[in-house]
Amino acid sequence: MKTLMRLVLIGIVLAVVVIAAMLWVPVQYTPAQALTEPASAITAARGEYVMRTANCMACHTADDGQPFAGGRKIESPLGIIYSTNITPDKDTGIGHYSLDEFRASLYDGLRKDGAHLYPAMPYENLRFLSEADVQAMYQYFMHEVPAVNNKVPETALKFPFNQRWGLRAWNMLVLKEVEFKPVSDDAQINRGAYLVQGPTHCGACHSPRNSLMAQDGVSADHAAFLTGGEVDGWSVPDLRGKDSVSAQWSTQQMAHYLATGRNDYATSVGEMSLVVEHSLQYLTAEDNLAIAAYLTHLTGSSEVGTLSAQSPTAPTETERLLTSADPAMSLGARLYIDNCGGCHAVDGRGAPEIFPALDGNALVTAGSPTGLIHVILHGAQLPSTELRPEALRMQGHAWRLSDEEVAELATFVRQGWHNQASGVTAGEVKPLR
Ligand code: HEC
Ligand code: HEC
Ligand code: HEC
Numbered sequence: 001m002k003t004l005m006r007l008v009l010i011g012i013v014l015a016v017v018v019i020a021a022m023l024w025v026p027v028q029y030t031p032a033q034a035l036t037e038p039a040s041a042i043t044a045a046r047g048e049y050v051m052r053t054a055n056c057m058a059c060h061t062a063d064d065g066q067p068f069a070g071g072r073k074i075e076s077p078l079g080i081i082y083s084t085n086i087t088p089d090k091d092t093g094i095g096h097y098s099l100d101e102f103r104a105s106l107y108d109g110l111r112k113d114g115a116h117l118y119p120a121m122p123y124e125n126l127r128f129l130s131e132a133d134v135q136a137m138y139q140y141f142m143h144e145v146p147a148v149n150n151k152v153p154e155t156a157l158k159f160p161f162n163q164r165w166g167l168r169a170w171n172m173l174v175l176k177e178v179e180f181k182p183v184s185d186d187a188q189i190n191r192g193a194y195l196v197q198g199p200t201h202c203g204a205c206h207s208p209r210n211s212l213m214a215q216d217g218v219s220a221d222h223a224a225f226l227t228g229g230e231v232d233g234w235s236v237p238d239l240r241g242k243d244s245v246s247a248q249w250s251t252q253q254m255a256h257y258l259a260t261g262r263n264d265y266a267t268s269v270g271e272m273s274l275v276v277e278h279s280l281q282y283l284t285a286e287d288n289l290a291i292a293a294y295l296t297h298l299t300g301s302s303e304v305g306t307l308s309a310q311s312p313t314a315p316t317e318t319e320r321l322l323t324s325a326d327p328a329m330s331l332g333a334r335l336y337i338d339n340c341g342g343c344h345a346v347d348g349r350g351a352p353e354i355f356p357a358l359d360g361n362a363l364v365t366a367g368s369p370t371g372l373i374h375v376i377l378h379g380a381q382l383p384s385t386e387l388r389p390e391a392l393r394m395q396g397h398a399w400r401l402s403d404e405e406v407a408e409l410a411t412f413v414r415q416g417w418h419n420q421a422s423g424v425t426a427g428e429v430k431p432l433r
Contacts, residue, residue: 028168030104032100035132036132042139048140049282050199053195060084066148069093069148070093071152077213087147088141088147099134103134106123106129108171122201122204124215126199128218174212184297188286191290192293192295197218207226208227208229237366245266246298254295259285260281267355274383318417322341323346332409332412335405336412336413339401347359359418364413369422372410373406376401377398380393407429410424411423411424
């Protein structure tokens with residue numbers, strides 16, 4: 001009885017302390033940065049371009065919905081979060097937002113009424129936007145986007161996550177860096193750094209999460225920034241290490257991948273294809289090259305593009321095995337010849353801009369085989385872009401391969417050629433069907 005009383009007391013004291021802390025932590029309104037460009041540089045057309053770089057439309061438009069009218073379901077570890085209507089409609093959209101309130105939503109994740117937005121809205125990164133870009137976007141949203149009256153479903157997470165004020169303390173701990181800081185004397189590298197850290201929010205997927213579920217660093221000052229993350233159980237590759245494609249691809253090849261989802265070595269799948277389709281294909285060639293230059297700069301590599309898709313190398317053990325017609329060939333190797341080799345080739349190098357190389361492929365060798373299993377089961381389709389409209393497709397194999405066969409095949413490609421990743425079990429395949 002005495003212990004119970006004590007526990008209740010401790011509980012009450014704790015609750016009081018937590019509430020006091022919440023009241024004490026002030027709501028953060030990051031002030032506007034100095035405007036460094038002439039007013040003539042701030043146009044709605046520029047705002048539309050910034051919107052593309054930040055991919056606002058993809059999140060704020062529901063399937064079959066009107067552009068920016070909200071209602072897209074965003075799966076988060078906390079539950080389903082609905083994006084909101086950001087058309088200039090006065091009742092259901094942001095028509096009543098002032099410039100300062102608009103900026104606060106991008107910099108501090110604050111709604112007009114002062115409520116905190118869930119970080120599904122990437123304000124951790126958007127807070128690096130320059131004042132000119134914020135103002136240009138404000139013009140675009142207020143004057144160019146048609147107002148749509150559309151009330152979106154309320155986001156209703158379970159307790160305690162439905163307590164939006166709890167985010168105030170989270171913001172205080174997480175939102176530390178305010179404005180974008182130049183990283184180099186080279187204007188191109190700086191532009192790339194600005195785009196990557198800020199609007200294009202690569203780190204939202206390509207950086208790991210820390211114990212607060214925040215991005216583990218939002219700029220290169222943090223060692224974990226862009227070292228790889230996870231989205232929906234898929235591993236998202238490292239963009240910063242010596243072995244990453246940022247160090248291996250030339251800046252031209254990287255820029256081409258960003259603009260089209262394909263280059264001489266690889267193709268995009270899943271979430272990355274959506275980023276290419278809805279955002280990166282609209283960037284100017286200079287901006288995609290700037291991103292590529294920044295990524296190379298990050299790896300510390302001076303020698304750019306050490307990989308050459310076409311240069312002949314000695315056949316690997318795997319290639320010899322696949323061309324040997326050995327009757328004792330493993331099940332995985334036989335499945336590869338029957339189902340995959342026709343396109344991805346026995347040397348595992350595919351064909352430039354059409355079939356991605358599986359040898360040395362980050363998705364194939366990722367810590368988690370989820371992405372690879374998903375592609376084998378359900379196939380994949382390249383995004384159709386202005387530069388490369390062909391939406392090349394790989395068929396799914398779920399209908400013809402059992403869980404055991406998919407596991408054998410996945411193990412084979414994860415360990416074939418130069419790949420050295422862990423094996424896959426049928427138990428890992430089953431839940432992804
Ligand atoms: C990755 C998805 C995503 C992207 C990209 C994104 N948003 Fe959001 N945004 C959201 C979600 C989800 C919410 C609602 C969060 C909530 O209810 O707490 C939101 C909320 C908002 C709000 C608050 C509106 C209100 O009154 O509720 C504004 C304004 C906004 N976003 C503007 C933008 C702009 C402008 C861009 C592009 C620069 C953008 N968003 C990019 C997901 C996104
Ligand atoms: C919404 C999440 C998301 C965002 C935002 C995102 N990516 Fe990705 N990216 C992925 C996923 C998932 C993959 C793995 C699938 C694949 O290889 O296509 C990937 C793969 C890549 C690859 C191929 C890497 C390799 O080793 O094969 C590159 C390069 C890349 N992303 C660059 C970028 C850049 C640069 C940005 C920002 C401009 C960015 N991504 C933004 C999710 C994202
Ligand atoms: C008819 C030709 C064809 C066949 C057969 C085929 N693929 Fe593909 N594969 C493609 C194309 C095209 C893509 C690019 C699709 C995309 O990126 O959206 C692709 C993409 C992939 C990727 C994603 C690579 C990356 O970097 O994102 C993997 C992994 C893959 N295939 C493995 C396999 C395996 C394993 C098999 C055998 C079961 C197979 N493929 C059979 C054409 C094929």
